[in-house]
Amino acid sequence: MSGKRPIDGLFNRRALIAAGGGGAVFGGLIARLFQLQIMEHERFEVAAAENGVRLDLAPPQRGRILDRFGRPLAAHRQAGRVSIVREQTNDLPGLMAELSRHLDISPERQTRLISDARRQASFQPVTVKSELSYEDFSRLSVLAPSLPGLQVEMASTRSYPRGRDFAHVLGYVAKASEMDLERLSEGANAQERAAVRRLFKHPDMRTGRSGVERSAEDWLRGEAGFRKLETNAAGRIIREFDDPTLAPKPGRDLYLTVDAELQKFAIDRFGVESGAAVVLDIETGDILAFVSTPAFDPNDFVNGISSADYAVLRDDVEYSPLYHKAYDGTYPPGSTFKMVVAAAALEAGVIDPNERIYCPGHYRFGNNTWHCWKKRGHGSVNMHWALKGSCDVYFYEIARRMGIETLADMGKRFGFGQRWELGLTGGRSGVMPNDAWKRAARGEPWYEGETLNIGIGQGQVASTPLQLAVMSARIAAEGKIITPRIIGEGPRPDSDIPFDAPLDAAIMQRMKAAMYGVTSEAGGTALRSGDLGLGGPRLAGKTGTSQVRRISAAERATGILKGENIDRRLRDHALFVAYAPHDDPKYAISVVVEHGEGGSKAAAPVARDIMAEAMRIDARRTPSYIRTAATGGGTSGGAR
């Protein structure tokens, strides 16, 4: 279509002009490209070489460990640290000499640090001193810019604000050793192994060595990230990129069921004694206190404990502070086991609870004589009286009547001979012996005489304080199944044995009545410990003494050695199991006072005081980790 004006000609002319213009601009851009890439190439090449972006590994913040009310048991603390980086200096000894003018570093340690730095990857900082004082930190910070290779920074350190109170439960973290690295990279391929090694070699990185810190490592650890730093040719950091995609992901907090205040009270109550105590919430199985004393301070381990300090802890075999007595310690249950024996006999029908057995103070079986703790004898006692007076002869007799297999079956139903999985490191199963066990362990058949010893909780039967607490909780709950737990919110412990062993409620009511008798009726062995000092509610319990040594006939004749007359290590352990309040049980407790001799004298008062404190605190107040869930439920309920 051609109009009045010669449009084609105009359009074509203009289009060619525009094309020419566009081409010229393209040409100009190519010329600029030439200028940058060819003419100024050298300048930019140098600039590119000087540019360096460094990705520094950033370890994740470890999750905290909190008690049931959210009180921190394991948290973080900022601490100044000075380290040297080999790749940033070419005069390592000179740097070390300069540094030692400001910090007290022994010549041996200086040599050691230099050789450490030379052995490690050149970019890997070697810590000279962590936990710098404020003065040292500020002085060295001022110095750092003028000393290449010197790195002064604040770092986050694991701290245990409650010190030794939770040493065995929490365990501790430490720098990963070769063994730790091996364990942490189990089942990983070569690349993942290298990543694990790289992460755990970071000076801020720690790994759990024992306790929850170790068993919940994956939950607590979080994910490592990077700090993206721009550096110039000299390696100095020019700026830090803020890159949220690279930031480390912190680990998750973990709630324990324990009550930090109750735990502290219990430990203080033990004083200088060594021993263990376990307080259980009967309804939920929550462990409220898990005491093993004396303990160590896990803070000492975070930055590496000196071998001398460690030796002190390790070599104290008498008080064994490294040992988790409540979970790893096994003790003959002594007379606290008598409820198990009585329950087994009743269920097996070998005795009527009203049948009286005469106790002359000793029991003859075969060619041997077994003794009652009461030399003069209890006289004629039925089951109730035998339990509250803890008559040994009565239990020799009923144990003999039912035999070891019946007795051992009942023991296993109470949880003896079985390790309770709590999601902690350690934990022992103890021993609930029978014929098969003895043949396997000793290669000998079971002798009937041994059954008598088991009948009073001595001999080969061995139990942990945790097992004893569960036992008394199950009696108090009249046979209900109770599974103890200590992780409130955290990784679920994987127990492959579902514990399912019901107990007869009527029989348990008898046991409860007897335990009440022990503390509250004439003839009870722990009458002084029944009153909780809270007005109404009383404590119901059972004393026990766990023999450490065999008593010879000669010694028995001249009088059994006790107290000052015998070395502490040979004295008996004092035991007490209990629940309270007697009429509506809420808490169960077990206490072992090592070498405390008498259950009623040494263990029962401790148990009573801890129990009274538990009642005062009323730890059943909703725990923090439930509260969040409950609030959510409440909101949805309100919306309905």
Add this chain to the structure above:
Amino acid sequence: MATTMRASSLDFSRRSLWTQLGALPWGLILLICAMAMIGVAILHSATFTNPEEAGLPIRHATRFGVALGVLLVAGLVPLKWWFWAAWPSYLATLVLLVAVEFFGFTGGGAQRWVQIGPVGVQPSEFMKVTLTLALAAYYHKRWNDFSGGFVIHLPALALIALPAALIFRQPDFGTTLALFASGGMMIFLAGLWWRVIMAIGVAAVASIPAIYFFVLQDYQRERVDTYVAQLTGQSVNVMDDGYQIEQAKIAIGSGGWTGKGYMEGTQSQLDYIPEQHTDFILTVLAEEFGFLVTSGVLILWMVILGLGLAIALRAASLFARFAAAGAVATVAFYILFNVAMVLGLVPVVGVPLPLLSYGGTVMITTAGCFGLICAAHLGRNEPLNTGA
């Protein structure tokens, strides 16, 4: 109207779809495909160090697949349909732009998006194509109503200024510039007098200070400051605004004749350059392949645009000529402005490099522009004298 519809569908079926497909400008389309593949390769290099960006090259390829479909479909649409659609689509886009003003949501710091059903769209991108159509239709229809002179261009200017003002308010400085550049190019092709062009040029230069102080937003002003500073060789604060452009220059400059090799660019691999997979993709090309390949890619673009312009010159109808030339101008503006920006010649305004930068919007706009060029090619012999 009904009769013409039938006529056109008859027209469409007369020559089968296959014949139409075969008649498309395949040389041009293959060059476009080649350019997109270069884009995939560079994106692979630009993103492979960052696992979070691992899927980008594949997604770029997928998007190009979709865009190619759009291009072919748009190319096969009869030119008449384009012509009829010109005014309605322009008005619809204008309505959407007003809707952005009132109901739009914000993405990337500016209010550019509006929700239509399930998808968020950027009407300002549509406007690049529909403005071209509207201007082409305008000049096609009105050419004979004026006996030449200046007045014919005033409505055209209004067609540009209306959407440009709305987009500038969003604010989207890049697209505003793009509309003025490609629309202005069409006015230029329509024979605007040289003395008017001169006058506008003088007025534009004179108004720069006023624009700088009264029109630009603070962050836009800062960019201009940085630009002027680095252009005049002042030491720019490399930690802040100048950082990106300085790092881009280092990357480009260190490339040399032949570059550092594929995936060997230290600047690119160490993620120095923000936006290096989108607006600054050219830095990766320049660093890793050097001057020869980079200028080769620019020349390839010139060839593609030249082929498009040749189609415009061969078309019979004014609508086809203006539409194709406007589409070429739109894409050309993207390229020239992006390259100039990356080379530190103009301030950093977010303009991507078509087919090479990662991004869906520019891909579809580019496909629409080339689809229009293809349609102009197929309909080059149609006089389109409907109602004229």
